[in-house]
Amino acid sequence: MSECCESIVSLFGTNVFNDVTMRERLPKNVYKEFKKTMAEARFLDSALADVVANAMKDWAIEKGATHFCHWFQPMTGLTAEKHDSFISPTAEGRTIMEFSGKELTQGEPDASSFPSGGLRATFEARGYTAWDCTSPAFIKETGKNITLYIPCAFCSYTAEALDKKTPLLKSMDALNVQATRVLKALGGTSKSVAATLGPEQEYFLIDKKLAEKRLDIMLTGRTLFGASSPRGQEMSDHYFGALHERVASYMHDLNVELWKLGVAAKTQHNEVSPAQYELAPVFATVNVATDHNQLVMETMQKVALRHNMVCLLNEKPFSGVNGSGKHNNWSMVTDDGVNLLEPGSTPHDNMVFLVMLCAVMRAVDKYSKLLRASVATAGNDHRLGAHEAPPAIVSIFLGDQLMDIIEQLASGGAKSSKAGGQLKLGVSTLPQLPKDSTDRNRTSPFAFTGNKFEFRMVGSSQSTAGPMFVLNTIVADTLKEIADELEKSTNVKTSVQKILQKIAKDHKKIVFNGDNYTEEWAKEAAKRGLPNIKSTVESIETITDAENVELFKTHKVLTKAELKARAEILLDAYSMTINIEARTAVSIAQRQIIPAAIEYSGILAKTIKNIGKAGVESGSQKNMLEKVCGLIDSLSNATECLKNAACQANSIDNTAKKAENYRDVVKPAMALVRKAADELETMVDAKIWPLPTYAELLFVK
Ligand code: ADP
Numbered sequence: 001m002s003e004c005c006e007s008i009v010s011l012f013g014t015n016v017f018n019d020v021t022m023r024e025r026l027p028k029n030v031y032k033e034f035k036k037t038m039a040e041a042r043f044l045d046s047a048l049a050d051v052v053a054n055a056m057k058d059w060a061i062e063k064g065a066t067h068f069c070h071w072f073q074p075m076t077g078l079t080a081e082k083h084d085s086f087i088s089p090t091a092e093g094r095t096i097m098e099f100s101g102k103e104l105t106q107g108e109p110d111a112s113s114f115p116s117g118g119l120r121a122t123f124e125a126r127g128y129t130a131w132d133c134t135s136p137a138f139i140k141e142t143g144k145n146i147t148l149y150i151p152c153a154f155c156s157y158t159a160e161a162l163d164k165k166t167p168l169l170k171s172m173d174a175l176n177v178q179a180t181r182v183l184k185a186l187g188g189t190s191k192s193v194a195a196t197l198g199p200e201q202e203y204f205l206i207d208k209k210l211a212e213k214r215l216d217i218m219l220t221g222r223t224l225f226g227a228s229s230p231r232g233q234e235m236s237d238h239y240f241g242a243l244h245e246r247v248a249s250y251m252h253d254l255n256v257e258l259w260k261l262g263v264a265a266k267t268q269h270n271e272v273s274p275a276q277y278e279l280a281p282v283f284a285t286v287n288v289a290t291d292h293n294q295l296v297m298e299t300m301q302k303v304a305l306r307h308n309m310v311c312l313l314n315e316k317p318f319s320g321v322n323g324s325g326k327h328n329n330w331s332m333v334t335d336d337g338v339n340l341l342e343p344g345s346t347p348h349d350n351m352v353f354l355v356m357l358c359a360v361m362r363a364v365d366k367y368s369k370l371l372r373a374s375v376a377t378a379g380n381d382h383r384l385g386a387h388e389a390p391p392a393i394v395s396i397f398l399g400d401q402l403m404d405i406i407e408q409l410a411s412g413g414a415k416s417s418k419a420g421g422q423l424k425l426g427v428s429t430l431p432q433l434p435k436d437s438t439d440r441n442r443t444s445p446f447a448f449t450g451n452k453f454e455f456r457m458v459g460s461s462q463s464t465a466g467p468m469f470v471l472n473t474i475v476a477d478t479l480k481e482i483a484d485e486l487e488k489s490t491n492v493k494t495s496v497q498k499i500l501q502k503i504a505k506d507h508k509k510i511v512f513n514g515d516n517y518t519e520e521w522a523k524e525a526a527k528r529g530l531p532n533i534k535s536t537v538e539s540i541e542t543i544t545d546a547e548n549v550e551l552f553k554t555h556k557v558l559t560k561a562e563l564k565a566r567a568e569i570l571l572d573a574y575s576m577t578i579n580i581e582a583r584t585a586v587s588i589a590q591r592q593i594i595p596a597a598i599e600y601s602g603i604l605a606k607t608i609k610n611i612g613k614a615g616v617e618s619g620s621q622k623n624m625l626e627k628v629c630g631l632i633d634s635l636s637n638a639t640e641c642l643k644n645a646a647c648q649a650n651s652i653d654n655t656a657k658k659a660e661n662y663r664d665v666v667k668p669a670m671a672l673v674r675k676a677a678d679e680l681e682t683m684v685d686a687k688i689w690p691l692p693t694y695a696e697l698l699f700v701k
């Protein structure tokens, strides 16, 4: 092995208190007891917690850590941390370094300033963090600060979830219970099932000096102005293109940071738009993968600054070129390592596979609105349905061969043409499925890709927790229905056959293998009765539908009050995002663009006057001046309108009405401001124009 490879191997996970470290550091009996507690999902007993905490502290201190923090994921979609040092002063005026089991397992941060959707009034500020021991603790180095991070769930004094992790963990439990029941009913011996996730993360890198000259990029993470660059992505030369040196060095440093944190960063490449890239890690269980994705997003931004670049995770940093998504590759794996979405080569595996496939199909069809709502954000509205990402219509891509099987299941068993053999509907004679039984379909929102599903609607800046707890729960729901029937059955094979036939018949309408970007599909989807919920606001309004309340209650993932609070928080976030964008647009228009345009009109007027004095008439310069002055008027008026619209929207009390107002009044007003400003950009002297252009932002390497 080369030195470099050796160093990667020895570097990987060095900052993680992982299983290997635990085995080395904990007394054997403690290690065993700890693992048992974890496997049985029991509460950690306090004596045991003290020993684990002490070992963790010693390890962290050896690595230079002075502090620890409970690291949690409030409803902002970001992470939160409050640091405490290990020091504990002694009576003699000295100090020792201490870390108790209680400090490890529980924290009490003030919760009053996190969004709670009305669950917790400010005067009841108490919040609790609780260690999620299924995601390993790790050390993060930030400048000189070295801190032990403890992944945590976060809830209110009255035990309502105030975070993204709690429902995610609960949804994993629900999926585990129901999938294990189904497997058992089918004759399997697996003891548990975990959901797995491999999120592909797209991002942009922009030169820092240029980004700093743009208030919109600094405050909103995206450009609110900018005429299109003479060159965009039309040459398709960036996708998978050779990495530029500065970016390659960035990716190297990023990988090293991530590897230290135990994040298995694996794939990296140029994406479709100029200045756009992607990173994909090797998949892990959904809660670890979700924690890791938060670290990926944070580290991407941190490392970019070291390279004098800014990393943009916004869903639509630039209009006219592709935005960024986060493809969530999802599957289920048993404790004995079997991927339940692996088609397999024996009839028994096929039976398990087909049951799981149909379960996902029913879940996605029945709860398509909820799945749509799980990716509803102001940023994602620019992306979904814009011919660069899946439309807002949820459908599943299965590929021809699997579709053929579903058709045959639905019709009660016919001869298979495409599966390359005869398909009789006796479950024991299901066909052998080749491993790569699907082609690729990049336009589908939810595509089967060989042995996993890829949910492609997720926005690049979103936490993966929301979409994943929804997916886990809706699949758990279908599996529950199947398990209920199978457990009652006296002939499992006949029952499976009946169940699959019914699901295939009732839900095959959700399958679409064609081009999701076309107008015809939108029409066809409407004919099939599939919802097409275009905006975030309408989408969020469906979250509290009775069937969703029932779903989350049945599987003990969220109470009605928690669900309502979440919808409220999402709507609020939508309004706040647009409000910040509107105010930023007003500021840039008034303080930068209008003054620059006025300066340019002054230059033109002076020139016209001067050349007039010299006895020359310049028609074209007069035209230019008139056009510039006209645009200054339009921009001033539009800016005034936007300012008033944002102010008025902000004063509305009702959360839903407010969000609707931002969508229906403020967003269009912002578009008018941009239209006039972008037109001015194409006319005003480049030396005067105050903002770096799209060409510079996208092409300066
Ligand atoms: P693509 O060709 O679709 O862009 P990538 O290699 O970029 O694929 O990413 C695929 C992602 O899917 C990786 O993160 C990979 O680890 C993940 N993945 C593979 N198998 C599974 C699985 N069984 N469950 C969840 N994720 C998976």
Ligand code: MG
Binding pocket: 200, 278, 280
């Ligand atoms: Mg990829």
